Amino acid sequence: MNDTTEQILVKYKNADRDSLIPILQEIQEVEGWLSEKMLTSVGRHLDMPVSKVYGVATFYNQFRFQPKGRFHIQVCRGTACHVLGSATVLEEIKKHLKIDVDETTKDGLFSLEIVACIGTCGLAPVININGNFHARVTTDSLRDIIESYRVQNNN
């Protein structure tokens, strides 16, 4: 049994179904993703079939079923970003890291995700790496940004 999941579940004693999404969010916040085991213990805790838990978890874009990389890259695919070239930015990241969307690099360093709109349309195109926003990204600046994180990891 996973300790962190248990610790989180203890906080939600006597919880009802409306706590399901907050519980999943909290587990993912700590663990970075949701494993089969975690979903099973959530189901047991809430006295719900795991199939229902899985049904809810897969409905929402936020939940991941694969471990996250150390640096999680979110590419904004909102309208403003699209008009200013976020499709090219996304392609460039895929090419550079040799991964597809929702995948993690083999060394576990980077993972890639598409988000609908981060809400910083004035600075499009935008990418977000571990909560840090990078505005007006171009294919040139992109490599430097990604490599700066790699350097950060090596230090």
Add this chain to the structure above:
Amino acid sequence: MNFLISEVLNLAPGESCSGDTGSKLEILRNEKIDKPIIFIGAGTCGLGAGADKILEVTRAYLSEKNIDTEIIETGCVGLCSSEPLMDVQLPGKNRISFEKVTSDLAEEILSAVFSGNPIPENNVLGQYSAGGNEEWDGIGYIAEHPFFKPQKRLVLKNCGIRNPISIEEYIAAGGYRSYLKGLRSYSPGDICDKVEKSGLRGRGGGGFSTGRKWKFAFNVESDQKYLVCNADEGDPGAFMDRAIIEGDPHRLIEGMAIAAYAIGATKSYVYIRAEYPLALKRLEIALEQAREYGLLGKNIFDSGVDFEIKVKMGAGAFVCGEETALIHSIEGKRGMPRPRPPFPATEGLFGKPTIINNVETLANIPSIIEKGEEWFASIGTETSKGTKVFALSGKISLTGLVEIPMGTTVREVIYDIAGGIRGGKKFKAVQIGGPSGGCITEQNLDIPIDYDSLIEVGAMMGSGGMVVMDEDTCMVDVAKFFMDFIQRESCGKCIPCREGTRRMLEILEDITHKPVNGSSHHALRRFKGVTQLEKLGKVIKETSLCGLGQTAPNPVLSTLKWFRDEYEEHIFERECRAGVCTELRTFTIDVDKCTGCTVCAKKCPTGAIIGARKTPHFIVDDNCISCGTCVQVCKFDAITVN
């Protein structure tokens, strides 16, 4: 804290205060200060543009020089393209604002403030006037700046100006008095009446009368009613709700408290996107402050009214902006809509009467109570009252948030406020209303912005995203972008939306891709598809269950209406005039430049390039998928793109 609760909150809205209390309030409002204050625009857009570095530089400077002064992190003033912004206010002088601040400029400004050097003259945005302070010579007022002058800021009044997480400052500026006046002087029914008479309509998209909606819930008897604030701002291209919560969370809380009192709700939820961590953080802080002041909780200010606000984080599903889907999501279910009636106002969250309002709608409420419904109804047009916040983005000179009175023309917004198209390019269209909306073209630029005029030209107010497009934007590609978004976000419950949007996307992909084999069968399918686009769109609109499906074909239908020629070009000429649909490109090899190095032939994924070593190569058009790899690998510039 005590004098605010015992004296200031007892004042009528708009009443000013003199004497000792008055001067204390002036200090809280930063009008009379005795040491300099540094303001840094630290909304998500500011931080994205580098405000975190400016904050670091400022903190380092202050600790190095051992200066004790206040740094206030404000929300976004709305001019995103000028971020990061840094303002300084010296005792007795007006507050002055700098735009596009770099670390070097920040140090220059700080040394001017604290070492008496002259204030830098570059990157000055303007000065604010407040409290009879001395003005700066030769520096324009922000209120006169072309971006701000035509605006009328009710909802965004405090955004970027005041400290968002200081309840003291909000109260000193007149906040929460409308709520307490409502509790003491009006009955819930009075408030519903006032809001209905004000003409306020929902700012989240539909535009239904807010007061009338409240009355539905007000008239239902129930042991428990709920208010839900919809802050699940999923429209790509709209970010006003984020800016309001980051920049002025107390205004939202006050609006919610008034709404809850009016409908008789004692519990409420803010359903906020998980993608907005900063807004979430500031909202939580503001809620805690409001509880400390007794503005939330049990028996608020001895009125016998209870009210509590809980925050629920969304989990990234666009369809949860729909009322019944949102309710399901709060209940911990898959966020799928259900047929209405019963409407949420009679049977909503946990089966109880529930009113769901958008952030901007609720943020309008305090001013309506403060200044009266007649005042609010005097702003705007016949059918659309008040102001609307728009998020301007895309290929425009100044991007950001603008709040304008209803009835302003689209042309004024784009050319007068936002300075026209970036880089002197030609305007093509402005997309309003996100994935549910449509395009406005040159010929319709002079229509006044209100709910009804926009619908007449095939667009929609939506939540207020305005994405401006120039000649380098391909309208077919834009339609494809929205269709791709919608078919990914369709919840899958009803067939027209689930299957129909996917078929529409396939048709659009067909016309923006080069077919792998150019057989006549394929061409026929392409032509047939396009003739079906309109019909398919109509069926989806008429038969879908919820608002998402009913508006899903709008971007396609609207671009098809105004830019039919571009569609035809894609279909017949296989050409994209904007050069966006890269898969329609054709490539030729210049025989004079080609050395026959065979690199392109080796790299071509479909083997479309043939030729012997050391002789010029050729591209077999039928096999080419226009990926462009050959152009990238050619060292001799021998391949041209048409």
